[in-house]
Amino acid sequence: MARQTMRKSRGAAAFAVAALSACYLAMAFVMPPAEGRGAGRREALLGLAGAAATLSTESAQAFEESGQWMGYYSDPQHPMCPRKIVYEYDLYEKAQMMVVGGDGNPGCEKKVLTRWTAKVDWKAGEDSIKIDFSKKGGPQDVVGKWEKDGIVFPDGNKWKKIISDNTAMGQTR
Structure with a gap:
């Protein structure tokens, strides 16, 4: 894939x-x-x-x-829902790191109900990123900080990295 x-x-x-x-x-x-x-x-x-x-x-x-960040994550607040950070680009915008995800009700054990993407702002060498969840109805500029094996958010939620994917490059448009 x-x-x-x-x-x-x-x-x-x-x-x-x-x-x-x-x-x-x-x-x-x-x-x-x-x-x-x-x-x-x-x-x-x-x-x-x-x-x-x-x-x-x-x-x-x-x-x-961007390799440290790219890969698949588990989100304990959304069990079995996809969370993947990829590096994407298209012909109209600058290359961009993105979160590609989905949500269920309450988790995705049976099926993913909505799919979404969120832009990620990051600077090379830093241990934090900002994710814009506004496209899916969430907050803008949520800071995630790298901690050992995943990303910790201000509310205490931690996305644990389960699979590294340093070849995750995609095209959005």
């Missing part, structure tokens, strides 16, 4: 680089170079190479640094 998600992610990244390439090349061959400068096509191609390298380097670095 993770490999399939990574293939989709790589395809989307390749599409983004191809679209960026098309824009640079169109500018290089359609627009004349600035007056007094004759290297318009060469500059456009060098710009394209730099942009592609920056895009792939930034995404790869952020993905690597």
